[in-house]
Amino acid sequence: MNDQSxxxxxxxxxxxxxxxxxxxMAKTACGVSLFALAVGLNAKQSTALPSEAIRPPGAxxxxxxxxxxxxxxxxxxxxxYGILKLAELGEATATGTPxxxxxxxxxxxxxxxxxxxxxxxxxxxxxxxxxxxxxxxxAVLIDKETCIAxxxxxxxxxxNVCPLQGEAIKLETRANKRTGMHAIFPxxxxxxxxTGCGLCEKVCILEESAIKVLPMRLAKGExxxxxxxxxxxxxxxxxxxxxxxxxxxxxxxxxxxYEHSGRGLMVDPVGQPAVTMPGTKMKQTSFSTNPxxxxxxxxxxxx
Amino acid sequence: xxxxTRTPLSDxxxxxxxxxxxxxxxxxxxxxxxxxxxxxxxxLMGPIGGFWxxxxxxxxxxxxxxxxxxxxIVFLQMLMGGLTGLTLTVFLGAAIITAFYALIxxxxxxxxxxxxxIVTDTSRYLRRKLEIKGGxxxxxxxxxFMLAAVLITAAMTGSLAYELVNPVSxxxxxxxxxxxxxxxxxxxLFAFDLLFAKDGWCGHFCPMGALYGLIGSYSLIxxxxxxxxxxxxxxxxxxxxxxxxxIPPALKSAKGEGPVILSSDCTNCGRCIDICDEGVYHYGxxxxxxxxxxxxxxxxxxxxxxx
Numbered sequence: 219m220n221d222q223s224x225x226x227x228x229x230x231x232x233x234x235x236x237x238x239x240x241x242x243m244a245k246t247a248c249g250v251s252l253f254a255l256a257v258g259l260n261a262k263q264s265t266a267l268p269s270e271a272i273r274p275p276g277a278x279x280x281x282x283x284x285x286x287x288x289x290x291x292x293x294x295x296x297x298x299y300g301i302l303k304l305a306e307l308g309e310a311t312a313t314g315t316p317x318x319x320x321x322x323x324x325x326x327x328x329x330x331x332x333x334x335x336x337x338x339x340x341x342x343x344x345x346x347x348x349x350x351x352x353x354x355x356x357a358v359l360i361d362k363e364t365c366i367a368x369x370x371x372x373x374x375x376x377x378n379v380c381p382l383q384g385e386a387i388k389l390e391t392r393a394n395k396r397t398g399m400h401a402i403f404p405x406x407x408x409x410x411x412x413t414g415c416g417l418c419e420k421v422c423i424l425e426e427s428a429i430k431v432l433p434m435r436l437a438k439g440e441x442x443x444x445x446x447x448x449x450x451x452x453x454x455x456x457x458x459x460x461x462x463x464x465x466x467x468x469x470x471x472x473x474x475x476y477e478h479s480g481r482g483l484m485v486d487p488v489g490q491p492a493v494t495m496p497g498t499k500m501k502q503t504s505f506s507t508n509p510x511x512x513x514x515x516x517x518x519x520x521x
Numbered sequence: 522x523x524x525x526t527r528t529p530l531s532d533x534x535x536x537x538x539x540x541x542x543x544x545x546x547x548x549x550x551x552x553x554x555x556x557x558x559x560x561x562x563x564x565l566m567g568p569i570g571g572f573w574x575x576x577x578x579x580x581x582x583x584x585x586x587x588x589x590x591x592x593x594i595v596f597l598q599m600l601m602g603g604l605t606g607l608t609l610t611v612f613l614g615a616a617i618i619t620a621f622y623a624l625i626x627x628x629x630x631x632x633x634x635x636x637x638x639i640v641t642d643t644s645r646y647l648r649r650k651l652e653i654k655g656g657x658x659x660x661x662x663x664x665x666f667m668l669a670a671v672l673i674t675a676a677m678t679g680s681l682a683y684e685l686v687n688p689v690s691x692x693x694x695x696x697x698x699x700x701x702x703x704x705x706x707x708x709x710l711f712a713f714d715l716l717f718a719k720d721g722w723c724g725h726f727c728p729m730g731a732l733y734g735l736i737g738s739y740s741l742i743x744x745x746x747x748x749x750x751x752x753x754x755x756x757x758x759x760x761x762x763x764x765x766x767x768i769p770p771a772l773k774s775a776k777g778e779g780p781v782i783l784s785s786d787c788t789n790c791g792r793c794i795d796i797c798d799e800g801v802y803h804y805g806x807x808x809x810x811x812x813x814x815x816x817x818x819x820x821x822x823x824x825x826x827x828x
Contacts, residue, residue, distance in 0.1 A: 285681060292576050312680075
């Protein structure tokens with residue numbers, strides 16, 4: 219039995235032929251593609267975590283997090299302080315993913331970090347066992363104009379609540395120029411120790427907190443990868459350091475010397491031989507012994 | 522009811538109630554609603570009463586504190602999206618759920634667990650009561666396209682893109698953790714099913730249903746029409762069945778099929794069992810599929826060649 223005879227036998231029934239099948243499938247695919255486009259674009263737009271939303275401790279980098287987090291909410295349910303929340307539809311944070319807001323409910327930094335083992339998919343990195351090593355963000359004293367400590371008042375509330383007091387937030391001292399007789403104790407955050415828990419932001423006594431936990435991407439600068447800080451790298455690399463500090467050599471007139479660390483350009487005491495840098499051969503010149511004469515030469519100075 | 526007379530819509534279910542009593546005529550519907558609401562309550566008991574039977578939500582949960590459960594569609598999106606987060610717990614959770622539904626019927630999820638089913642069933646009920654007819658002509662196969670779209674979108678965005686809008690997740694997560702604007706999606710779904718297409722979402726679009734259907738392709742538990750000889754063509758089962766194309770091969774063995782409803786689209790909801798006053802249907806296993814086997818014995822071809 220072939221196609222043609224079937225059609226003849228059933229004249230009233232519209233056969234599903236290849237053309238109709240393909241057209242139907244194309245229509246469906248077209249409609250579904252539009253749906254996929256909407257879903258995809260929506261997902262792309264949800265990848266930017268709003269800066270005030272902070273992920274729980276141990277959260278993978280946002281890109282990985284959005285694939286790993288199953289939106290189960292078990293971290294939310296296991297947080298003993300109830301600070302975590304799953305983003306609802308319509309919020310800027312990717313729907314269903316957990317976050318907290320430091321100003322209203324900061325991370326209390328539990329020692330056993332119960333939210334992490336609650337996570338079934340490692341979206342909260344299970345290898346993080348020391349809460350002090352978590353990096354949920356970085357506290358930044360963002361408004362020094364409003365922070366009353368910077369105005370010479372004794373506040374220090376953020377310093378006092380910091381779980382890593384004296385490490386993540388230190389108080390520094392500087393002179394109070396306004397009164398001329400008092401000290402200012404500005405709180406300073408050290409990124410090496412700050413976990414981004416947000417307790418400081420929560421307790422800031424201002425209407426709008428002057429210290430805020432920002433995502434690392436906003437809070438931290440990054441040195442060019444090729445940069446070496448000579449005074450640090452020298453110790454690490456020793457003789458391998460590519461540009462060894464050359465000894466400073468100055469071509470100075472007779473009777474002058476330069477002390478690199480300290481007094482700078484010096485006139486040698488009369489009658490004593492000029493101090494010369496090792497390896498430098500000084501030429502005899504007829505310059506004045508007054509160094510200013512040399513420096514001002516050509517500018518109408520003393521000949 | 523006289524044999525061969527189609528029951529008018531206004532009399533739908535009356536024969537069953539008369540013959541079997543009210544409870545028997547709604548037995549499986551009551552059981553399903555109990556199951557759906559019960560599952561929700563098990564999830565809610567933890568956050569509300571501190572009694573943790575099920576933690577998390579339908580997408581991913583922990584049963585009795587140690588058995589992981591993970592929705593296969595979430596798992597597949599994680600696979601496509603870049604392989605982050607694939608822990609042993611995740612694999613185990615997906616395997617347990619897949620095995621469970623592969624055994625009892627994939628789309629049992631739809632009719633016995635999914636909270637959206639309550640909404641779309643309501644829509645369907647109102648559609649019948651308000652006599653809303655017609656609507657968009659949709660293809661049942663659309664759901665497989667949707668499933669493909671979900672997976673492709675996950676791969677292209679590297680994230681669980683569909684979980685941002687999945688009405689099933691939105692609903693279930695919403696009930697436990699807070700809805701936000703999720704209720705808008707739900708109302709939209711309700712209205713779409715009511716006004717634009719009968720069984721629009723669950724019967725044509727839902728990619729979760731598509732995946733669960735595939736999972737349950739060879740499930741053991743099936744609805745059987747063993748007493749199909751008693752069928753009086755009242756057509757009531759067709760009216761209540763959310764996937765009515767699954768019935769004819771089992772009920773009317775034109776091609777020597779049946780009496781087991783084998784289509785993976787069947788949700789094992791049991792409405793046909795309830796509504797049939799002749800007791801044609803019952804739950805059973807997929808074996809033996811007698812008619813088919815008899816045909817085999819007599820040496821006839823079971824399936825006609827596709828013309």
